[in-house]
Amino acid sequence: MANLLGPNNKLKHIINAQNISYSYGNETVVENVTFKILPGDFVALVGPNGSGKSTLIKLLLGLIRPSHGNISLFDTDVEKFNSWEKIGYVPQIASGLHANYPMTAGEAVSLGEYKGFDPLRIFKKTKNSNVENALDIAGIPHLYSRRVGDLSTGQQQRVLFAKAIVKKPEVLILDEAIAGVDLHGEEQVYSLLRELNEQGVSILIVSHDIGAVIREAKTVACINRSLVFHGDSHTLTKDELATLYGYPVEVLLHDALHEHR
Numbered sequence: 001m002a003n004l005l006g007p008n009n010k011l012k013h014i015i016n017a018q019n020i021s022y023s024y025g026n027e028t029v030v031e032n033v034t035f036k037i038l039p040g041d042f043v044a045l046v047g048p049n050g051s052g053k054s055t056l057i058k059l060l061l062g063l064i065r066p067s068h069g070n071i072s073l074f075d076t077d078v079e080k081f082n083s084w085e086k087i088g089y090v091p092q093i094a095s096g097l098h099a100n101y102p103m104t105a106g107e108a109v110s111l112g113e114y115k116g117f118d119p120l121r122i123f124k125k126t127k128n129s130n131v132e133n134a135l136d137i138a139g140i141p142h143l144y145s146r147r148v149g150d151l152s153t154g155q156q157q158r159v160l161f162a163k164a165i166v167k168k169p170e171v172l173i174l175d176e177a178i179a180g181v182d183l184h185g186e187e188q189v190y191s192l193l194r195e196l197n198e199q200g201v202s203i204l205i206v207s208h209d210i211g212a213v214i215r216e217a218k219t220v221a222c223i224n225r226s227l228v229f230h231g232d233s234h235t236l237t238k239d240e241l242a243t244l245y246g247y248p249v250e251v252l253l254h255d256a257l258h259e260h261r
Contacts, residue, residue, distance in 0.1 A: 012038075012075055013036055013037065013038060013039075013072065013074075013075060014037040014038065014039055014041070014073070014074060014170065014171045014202045015035070015036065015037040015060055015071070015072075015073055015171070015204070016036050016037075016071070016072045016075075017033060017034060017035040017036070017056075017059070017060060017066075017069065017070075017071045018034055018069055018070050018071075019032050019033070019034055019068065019069040019070075020032075020033050020034075020035075020059060020066040020068065020069030020070070020071060021033070021066060021067050021068040021069060022052075022055055022059060022064065022066050022067055023067055028225065029050075029052045029055050029225060030052045030055050030056055030059065030066075030223075030225065030226075031225050031226045032068075032069075032226055033052075033056065033069075033223065033226060033227050034227070034230075035056070035060075035221055035227065035230065037171065037202055037204055038202070039170075039200070039202060040197070040200055040202060041202050041203070041218055041219055042193070042197045042202070042203040042205075042216065042217050042218045042219065043202075043203065043204045043205070043217060043218070043219045043220070043221060044205050044206075044207060044213030044214075044216070044217035044219070044220045044221070044233065045057075045204065045205070045206045045207075045220075045221050045223065046206075046207060046208070046210060046213060046220060046221070046222055046223075046244075047222055047223040047224050047228075047244060048224060048244070048245055048246070051223050051224040051225065052223050052224070052225050053206050053223060054175065054206075056223060057173065057175055057206060059071060060073075060078075060173075060204075061087070061089070061173070062078045062079070062081065065079075073086075073087070074086060074170075085167040085168075085169065086169055086170045086171065087169050087170075087171055087173065088112075088164035088165050088167070088169035088171070088172040088173065089164055089172075089173050089174075089175070090157075090160050090161055090164045090172065090173070090174040090175070090177040091160065091175055091176075091177060092175065092176045092177060092179055102147070102149070103147070103148055104144065104145050104146060104147055104148065105135065105140065105143040105144055105145070105146050105148055105151070105155075105159045105162075106128070106131050106132075106135070106144040106145060108148050108159050108163060109131045109134050109135060109159060109162045109163045109166050110128055110131050110166070111163060112134070112162075112163040112164060112165075112166040112167060113128075113130060113131075113166055113167060130166055130167075131144070131162075131166055132144065133166075134162040134163070134165050134166040135162045137162065137165060137192070137196075138158040138159070138161045138162035138165070138192065139158060139188065139192065140155060140158045140159070140162065143155060143158075143159070153181060153182075153185070154181050154182060154184070154185030154188070157177065157178070157181050157185065157189065158188075158189075160177070161177070161189065161192065165196070169201070170200075170201065170202065171201065171202040171203070171204065172193075172196065172201055172202070172203050172204070173204045173205075173206075174193075174203070174204070174205040174206065174207075175206045176206050176207065176208070177189075177205070177206075178190075178205075178207065178209070178212075179207075179208070186212070190212065190216050193205070193216065194216065203217075205217070210241070213233070214233050214234070214236065217233045218232070218233060219231065219232065219233060220232075220233040220236050222236070222240065222241070222244045224243075224244050224245075228240055228243050228244045229244070
């Protein structure tokens, strides 16, 4: 895999949310949450449906403002932050691409570099080295000229992955991005995430798959409106999971790895 970037040792936090809350009308969906991502961390955000995961991601990305509390990105207040190229975002496949998507994989990934209208772009027929590098990291360089709508779900997810990393971000946020991908494709994505994290890219992944994230992530944040747990992934207990989901959760150990079912 081509190297994406090295760790930034001068940063204190990639993301630092302090005592944030947010309400939709009279309903509080995120309540007094303190949440941090350190440089080089691999964090999984888990919780039941309606627990506030997506709202928290929107808050962290500055798409909505907290009703209470403060958020900083790369040690800069989110309202003043403008280095968005440092953040890569991978959505669910259902919201990212469609079966009739008209672009090739290379063209779709190049959108991740978009900085404004370039009238000469339509005349540029040569391959983009940044796009080629991103596709190579995603493991699909051979799909550069393939129409995205003709690709499998797993291949489409890798295109979204490549689009997110084409600007060489320092943190990658995946919002249920592996949902709908088969087991083989899921393992391939996690393998890519492990390699990126080893290179110094911080990872935040939102997932319903407790077993997978416990196995892969260094840190787990469990949210059900407020934080139930935030710490080392292998110290998460069945009691904390029961509090999170509202019913007992059996903890199974396999090959020294924690899996929760």
